[in-house]
Amino acid sequence: MKTKDETHGETGMAFDLTHARHDPAHCLAPGLFRSLKRGDRKKLKLDVTYQYGEGEQIEFKGPEPLGVDDLRILQGLIAMGGPKGIILTSEPTFEPAKQLRLFLEPKWEAATQDALVVKGSYRHLAKEIGYLDIEGGDVFRRIRLCLERLWMVSIIVQSGKRRMGFKLLSEYASDEVDGKLFVALNPRIAEAILGRRPHARIEMDEVRKLKTDPARLMHQRLCGWIDPGKSGKVEIDTLCAYVWPDVSNNETMKKRRQTARKALAEIASVDWVIEEYAKGKFEIVRSNAVSNLRIAK
Numbered sequence: 001m002k003t004k005d006e007t008h009g010e011t012g013m014a015f016d017l018t019h020a021r022h023d024p025a026h027c028l029a030p031g032l033f034r035s036l037k038r039g040d041r042k043k044l045k046l047d048v049t050y051q052y053g054e055g056e057q058i059e060f061k062g063p064e065p066l067g068v069d070d071l072r073i074l075q076g077l078i079a080m081g082g083p084k085g086i087i088l089t090s091e092p093t094f095e096p097a098k099q100l101r102l103f104l105e106p107k108w109e110a111a112t113q114d115a116l117v118v119k120g121s122y123r124h125l126a127k128e129i130g131y132l133d134i135e136g137g138d139v140f141r142r143i144r145l146c147l148e149r150l151w152m153v154s155i156i157v158q159s160g161k162r163r164m165g166f167k168l169l170s171e172y173a174s175d176e177v178d179g180k181l182f183v184a185l186n187p188r189i190a191e192a193i194l195g196r197r198p199h200a201r202i203e204m205d206e207v208r209k210l211k212t213d214p215a216r217l218m219h220q221r222l223c224g225w226i227d228p229g230k231s232g233k234v235e236i237d238t239l240c241a242y243v244w245p246d247v248s249n250n251e252t253m254k255k256r257r258q259t260a261r262k263a264l265a266e267i268a269s270v271d272w273v274i275e276e277y278a279k280g281k282f283e284i285v286r287s288n289a290v291s292n293l294r295i296a297k
Contacts, residue, residue, distance in 0.1 A: 017128050020079035020207075021199040023192040025052040027224025031245035032060055033071040035213050040065060046153060055160055060168070062153040068213040071220060073146040076129040077169070079204050081118045081185055081193050088115040088184055100184040103151070103170035110157075110164035113187035116194070120181050130208035147171050147183065155186065164188075200224040206270040214243045214263035222267070222284060231285040236260055239282075 026032065029050035036044075046062035090112045092098050097117065104115055125131075126139045153168035170184045185193070192199035202223045210216050221242040226232045240256045243263070248256065257280075264282065268274045273285040 016124075017079040017082070017204050019082075019204055020075050020202045021082055021193045021195075022075070022078050022202055022220075022224070023189045024198060024200045024224045025050060025056075025058050026074075026189065027200045027202075027220050028052065029058060029060060030241060033066045033068065033217055033220070034245055035217060035243045036065060036067040041067075057158045059156045059158075060153055061156075062149070064149055064152070066149060066153070068216050069142065070146045070149055071216060072129045072131075072207070073125070073143060074150060074169075075202060075204075075207055075220070076125045077118050077183055077185065078189060078193065079128060079202075080120050080125065081116050081190075084120065085116040085118055085185070085190075085193060087190075087194075088117050090114070096182060100170050100182065103167065104184050104186065105154075105165070105167050105170075106187065107165035108163045110166045110187050113164070114190055114194075115166075115187050116185045116190035118181070118183045118185060122181055125181065128204060128208075155188070157188065201228060203270075209270050210266060212263060212266060214259050215266040217243045218260070218263050219267055219270075222272075222286070226284060226286045228286050229288045231283060233277075233281065233283050236280040236282070239264070 029048050029052075031048045032046075032050075041064045044065045046060060046065050048060040050058045050060075052058055088097055088101055090101070090106075092101055100117060101115065106113065106115070122140045122143050125143060131139050131142075147169070148171075150168050151171055155166055155168055157164040164187070166186045166188075168186055171182065188197075191197040200223050202220065206219065207216070210219055218239060222232075236257050237253070239260045240253070243260065244256055264274050271287040273287075275283045275285075277283050
């Protein structure tokens with residue numbers, strides 16, 4: 001992944017990172033990230049099993065559910081891992097790398113796979129994901145809590161007879177005084193970043209512009225499903241499930257559909273084309289296919 005010299009947001013600040021190369025399975029797993037209410041983290045656990053592709057099953061388990069704040073932190077780390085990531089081999093010699101590898105807890109076939117180390121700072125991560133309106137100390141605290149939640153997530157991948165296990169990420173050290181950060185991304189995400197497996201491209205400029213949790217959740221799922229320049233068709237209730245994976249009653253579902261429509265409008269504001277071709281049914285076109293769609297009409 002290449003960096004841009006200057007990409008300016010609403011504040012006029014220059015951003016370094018243009019996009020994140022994410023693992024599609026992490027983007028598409030239903031309920032991995034979700035909209036949370038106050039108290040949900042104390043009541044709920046993370047337990048998601050996803051059938052991805054031909055004969056591949058991925059399990060995500062953790063003591064707390066993951067919310068939109070965790071999603072944004074992971075997106076930022078993956079984006080940082082593109083231009084600045086350091087390959088973490090199965091037998092590192094540098095002590096911090098050894099610890100990162102140990103904390104990642106690779107098992108079975110994952111024990112021989114490369115991970116990727118992100119070396120940076122809280123401040124850079126906060127800037128790249130759009131945490132510009134939060135005071136310094138609170139930014140560090142929020143990032144630290146997200147990193148701890150992400151580290152507690154265990155992943156098991158079963159692909160045919162191959163079996164791999166690892167933490168979602170590991171953190172060797174973080175220093176809130178000088179803001180330094182060392183994080184290892186799991187082998188599956190590392191392979192997507194390094195081009196060793198298909199990846200979902202997530203535009204960081206879009207990530208920074210989105211303002212609501214439903215739009216952010218929906219945006220990542222759509223990026224995992226629709227490649228740049230492509231389109232797809234989806235129903236409103238499927239879009240609702242991207243944000244709220246649990247079953248609800250009719251009254252709640254009505255409110256969710258209204259919120260989902262607002263989220264679609266927000267995504268359309270960052271250069272996606274969205275058309276409701278029948279009641280509750282949408283065609284969604286990702287940018288750089290926009291001109292072709294308009295010519296066809």
